[in-house]
Amino acid sequence: MDALCGSDPARIAGHRLLGRLGAGGMGVVYLARTPGGALVALKVIQGEYADDTGFRDRFRREVEVARRVTSRWSVSLADADPDAAEPWLATEFVPGPSLAEAVALHGPLPSHGLRVLGARLAEALDDLHAAGLVHRDLKPGNVLLAHDGPRLIDFGIARAPEDTSLTATGVVVGTPGYLAPEQAGGRDVPVVGPAGDVFSLGCVLMYAATGRAPFGGGPVDALLYRTVHDFPDTDGVPEEVAGVVGGCLEKDPRHRPTAAEVHHALAEGGRAAEGPVRWLAEPVLRLIAERSAHALALPGIDDTEVSEGAVGDDAAGSGGERVPPGAGHADPADADGAPAGGPGSTTGRRRFLALAGGAALVVAGGGTALWAALDREGPAPAGHPRRSPCTLALHADLSGGDKATGLAQERGLRLAVERFNARRNRPYTLAVRAEDDGGDPRAALRVAKTLAADPTVLAVVGPTTDTTAEASLVAYDTALVPVVAVSPGSIALALQGYRSFLHARVPDSLLAFYLNVHLRGSAGSRRVGIVDDRAADDHAWEISSTLSKVLHRDGHPQVPEVVSALRSDFRPPVDALLAAGADSVVFAGYPDRAALIAKVLHDRRFAGARVSAHPLLGERFLTAAGRAAEGWVAVAPAADPALLPAGAAFTAAHRRRFGAVPARYSVEAYDVTNMLLAGLERLGRARPTRAALLAAVRGTPYQGITKKFAFRAKTGEFVIGADNGVFRWRVERGAFRCHGPAPVSVPS
Amino acid sequence: MDHVVLRPADWGPEFVPQAVAESRPRTVAVLDGKCRWQREPLPAGVWASLSRYAELPGRDGKGTVRVTAVATVHTSELGADEQLSTTLEEVLRCREQEIRPGERLTELGSTGTPFGLRGQQWADDNVYERGMYVTREGAHPYVWSVARVGTVTVGVSVKGAAGHTAEELNRWVTQSLPQMTGRVKTRTGKEG
Numbered sequence: 029m030d031a032l033c034g035s036d037p038a039r040i041a042g043h044r045l046l047g048r049l050g051a052g053g054m055g056v057v058y059l060a061r062t063p064g065g066a067l068v069a070l071k072v073i074q075g076e077y078a079d080d081t082g083f084r085d086r087f088r089r090e091v092e093v094a095r096r097v098t099s100r101w102s103v104s105l106a107d108a109d110p111d112a113a114e115p116w117l118a119t120e121f122v123p124g125p126s127l128a129e130a131v132a133l134h135g136p137l138p139s140h141g142l143r144v145l146g147a148r149l150a151e152a153l154d155d156l157h158a159a160g161l162v163h164r165d166l167k168p169g170n171v172l173l174a175h176d177g178p179r180l181i182d183f184g185i186a187r188a189p190e191d192t193s194l195t196a197t198g199v200v201v202g203t204p205g206y207l208a209p210e211q212a213g214g215r216d217v218p219v220v221g222p223a224g225d226v227f228s229l230g231c232v233l234m235y236a237a238t239g240r241a242p243f244g245g246g247p248v249d250a251l252l253y254r255t256v257h258d259f260p261d262t263d264g265v266p267e268e269v270a271g272v273v274g275g276c277l278e279k280d281p282r283h284r285p286t287a288a289e290v291h292h293a294l295a296e297g298g299r300a301a302e303g304p305v306r307w308l309a310e311p312v313l314r315l316i317a318e319r320s321a322h323a324l325a326l327p328g329i330d331d332t333e334v335s336e337g338a339v340g341d342d343a344a345g346s347g348g349e350r351v352p353p354g355a356g357h358a359d360p361a362d363a364d365g366a367p368a369g370g371p372g373s374t375t376g377r378r379r380f381l382a383l384a385g386g387a388a389l390v391v392a393g394g395g396t397a398l399w400a401a402l403d404r405e406g407p408a409p410a411g412h413p414r415r416s417p418c419t420l421a422l423h424a425d426l427s428g429g430d431k432a433t434g435l436a437q438e439r440g441l442r443l444a445v446e447r448f449n450a451r452r453n454r455p456y457t458l459a460v461r462a463e464d465d466g467g468d469p470r471a472a473l474r475v476a477k478t479l480a481a482d483p484t485v486l487a488v489v490g491p492t493t494d495t496t497a498e499a500s501l502v503a504y505d506t507a508l509v510p511v512v513a514v515s516p517g518s519i520a521l522a523l524q525g526y527r528s529f530l531h532a533r534v535p536d537s538l539l540a541f542y543l544n545v546h547l548r549g550s551a552g553s554r555r556v557g558i559v560d561d562r563a564a565d566d567h568a569w570e571i572s573s574t575l576s577k578v579l580h581r582d583g584h585p586q587v588p589e590v591v592s593a594l595r596s597d598f599r600p601p602v603d604a605l606l607a608a609g610a611d612s613v614v615f616a617g618y619p620d621r622a623a624l625i626a627k628v629l630h631d632r633r634f635a636g637a638r639v640s641a642h643p644l645l646g647e648r649f650l651t652a653a654g655r656a657a658e659g660w661v662a663v664a665p666a667a668d669p670a671l672l673p674a675g676a677a678f679t680a681a682h683r684r685r686f687g688a689v690p691a692r693y694s695v696e697a698y699d700v701t702n703m704l705l706a707g708l709e710r711l712g713r714a715r716p717t718r719a720a721l722l723a724a725v726r727g728t729p730y731q732g733i734t735k736k737f738a739f740r741a742k743t744g745e746f747v748i749g750a751d752n753g754v755f756r757w758r759v760e761r762g763a764f765r766c767h768g769p770a771p772v773s774v775p776s
Numbered sequence: 777m778d779h780v781v782l783r784p785a786d787w788g789p790e791f792v793p794q795a796v797a798e799s800r801p802r803t804v805a806v807l808d809g810k811c812r813w814q815r816e817p818l819p820a821g822v823w824a825s826l827s828r829y830a831e832l833p834g835r836d837g838k839g840t841v842r843v844t845a846v847a848t849v850h851t852s853e854l855g856a857d858e859q860l861s862t863t864l865e866e867v868l869r870c871r872e873q874e875i876r877p878g879e880r881l882t883e884l885g886s887t888g889t890p891f892g893l894r895g896q897q898w899a900d901d902n903v904y905e906r907g908m909y910v911t912r913e914g915a916h917p918y919v920w921s922v923a924r925v926g927t928v929t930v931g932v933s934v935k936g937a938a939g940h941t942a943e944e945l946n947r948w949v950t951q952s953l954p955q956m957t958g959r960v961k962t963r964t965g966k967e968g
Contacts, residue, residue, distance in 0.1 A: 562888060
């Protein structure tokens with residue numbers, strides 16, 4: 029929350045103003061205390077807009093709607109005066125985060141929580157529909173979370189279905205990505221009925237279940253097209269709610285259940301979703317508690333009023349740029365993909381939208397669509413833009429289990445930027461910002477938010493691992509920060525539709541093809557043993573199931589062995605493999621447990637090929653396995669620059685700068701940084717935007733030292749070429765030695 | 777065991793027992809080296825196992841849907857967890873499986889989801905397997921899902937039939953499996 033400005037009144041209609049929750053072109057929303065002592069979000073429309081009769085009519089209608097909303101799961105109207113000189117409206121203040129914020133911060137809801145969320149939102153919609161109203165803008169940013177259940181907010185564009193005063197203008201009303209097809213179709217849709225809200229509810233539940241917007245992101249028109257024509261990807265929606273969610277997402281409004289039916293289906297006749305329930309995960313409950321505590325600590329009715337001196341540096345009117353503590357998390361559901369004037373202004377607008385959702389605001393008349401229009405036509409938020417430096421950032425594990433990889437990437441990035449800055453004809457000087465997540469997914473999300481909120485950051489290299497990437501890419505997507513990863517391998521990263529993500533290596537599933545060629549080619553395995561370690565969950569399964577499929581396809585014998593994560597004794601699985609005649613072993617898993625199986629194979633004097641993917645390639649395996657590591661091969665998207673034609677100059681420069689030969693993944697980070705720098709150069713001398721840089725890099729392939737970098741324009745997937753930068757590394761005399769590029773076909 | 781494994785009526789009012797309504801005492805289903813399902817005596821590490829077979833008789837042009845509910849009590853948590861590993865392994869080993877002559881499973885694929893990952897909060901571990909159930913009458917969707925609660929594993933399978941959508945099958949699975957894990961939790965004091 030921001031402090032009050034000098035121009036703010038101390039009271040409005042008996043309400044004591046405590047601070048600013050947000051501000052827009054047409055008015056301000058305050059946190060206020062009612063004469064009775066309750067906290068409310070109080071919206072005041074500026075006099076000049078109040079003079080416009082159309083505007084005042086819309087505001088009056090909003091108040092009317094709010095009065096008719098009585099559900100316990102909707103934010104209730106506390107008081108309002110649409111006829112005042114400066115009309116105002118006060119609603120119950122809910123200190124909790126929005127669903128969008130909670131999911132972005134702490135991941136999808138548990139399945140029980142999903143049922144509660146769905147049942148109660150459906151109940152709120154049912155009440156609304158029973159009152160003859162349609163919400164029309166249900167989305168994650170318009171659902172606040174409280175300890176006892178959700179609260180539906182923002183009735184700014186809710187109205188009776190037959191009221192076409194907004195749609196008549198031809199503007200799409202609502203938030204693309206959460207609109208029903210009949211709403212998204214635009215043109216001849218006079219009536220958007222209750223079924224449209226039910227569709228949006230399905231989208232919201234999908235988002236709550238998976239963390240993904242059901243129709244992805246991207247340009248508004250593409251999103252609307254997908255809403256009308258595509259079936260959403262319901263992967264990851266818990267089975268027990270998948271049926272209901274699927275019903276809500278029916279394209280034909282006549283086939284969707286009513287809100288009452290959804291409520292009934294999810295509430296299981298009242299058992300699951302009634303009474304006091306623990307429906308949110310611990311971290312979200314903590315967040316609610318913290319915010320409630322903060323609200324309790326605010327001044328009471330008769331405390332000393334905020335003095336002029338307490339007014340912050342905000343008096344210039346840049347209120348929209350400032351964010352209350354904890355409320356500044358951009359709302360992924362609100363991302364509209366429209367590039368604004370520059371990183372600074374984009375962030376400001378997004379923050380404002382997030383704030384509007386998080387603080388129970390309603391923007392008179394136009395809701396989201398109106399803000400979208402302002403975004404296109406209106407000036408950037410007030411303020412005095414300074415010429416800020418341009419920064420390339422590193423997001424990496426610099427202190428955790430994968431710090432060797434992270435530190436190597438930092439060096440590669442710094443070296444590339446320093447060489448850029450050393451040039452006399454450079455368009456500008458670039459700064460480097462490096463942030464450490466320690467390998468922790470939660471820290472990774474914080475890092476991503478910090479970097480995304482730094483308007484000087486043009487692009488990011490990182491993160492280091494699958495788990496940190498999975499946790500943080502959403503934050504980069506929200507702010508459209510180009511983010512280029514060289515070490516995470518999960519194919520899911522590129523398939524999740526993050527708009528600004530560039531996966532600069534082959535995915536793990538493709539490594540399975542290289543493993544196949546290695547085993548049946550140079551290793552000459554006649555019966556491939558595949559060990560899938562469930563301790564490595566999806567990473568292992570992506571590799572083992574793909575390899576198994578390839579071997580089945582080719583009719584090549586295999587012995588699969590899936591090992592429980594609870595198992596630490598690898599003797600039984602190894603003995604089973606050997607008894608079944610496996611003459612090679614592929615380990616799909618992480619290095620610590622690779623060392624366990626390596627030791628057993630060593631004890632059994634196993635002489636066949638032993639191979640694993642990139643996680644093996646590091647000191648952890650060598651240290652843990654000791655002598656048993658000898659002969660193991662890692663197939664990894666990491667090059668040894670010593671073996672590359674253009675690698676010598678890089679190695680020499682690295683040695684001069686850091687006094688050491690480059691560690692693995694340093695040259696890959698150097699390559700992608702140079703790829704970003706080449707993109708910046710093509711944009712000329714003016715200060716570039718993130719969006720322009722993203723387009724420049726995605727659109728033009730770049731030949732690096734290690735490989736050619738080209739990406740699919742739509743998904744950011746790495747385009748597979750002849751030379752994909754996959755190398756074989758073999759443990760010899762206690763160290764990994766590179767044996768050159770991994771072959772892509774079995775020699776005949 | 778008797779209280780955990782779903783009876784026909786638990787699946788819905790129209791479900792009835794199959795001609796063989798329960799598994800032979802002290803046996804478990806095992807996928808042999810030739811990818812055929814066999815009943816074998818309880819292995820070491822398993823206390824008890826019970827399967828119940830029910831069906832929704834076909835009518836109005838719809839085929840008969842056959843369902844199975846099974847619970848197995850293991851002597852250790854590791855043993856129970858390894859049953860889920862085995863389920864995953866079976867799909868790698870045999871992409872096609874024979875239930876009995878004339879009944880095959882094809883196009884099998886599976887995913888494992890341990891507790892706490894990807895929103896899975898209702899069992900210590902879960903494996904979900906889907907494919908096609910192929911008989912002389914045609915090919916229809918097939919779903920098999922196993923979950924672990926402590927040392928107990930529970931599973932349900934649904935074999936599709938003409939006129940029934942994959943969504944319907946999923947609904948039966950998603951309603952019945954948590955029902956069984958719930959019963960296990962109540963009886964083992966894992967919840968409360």
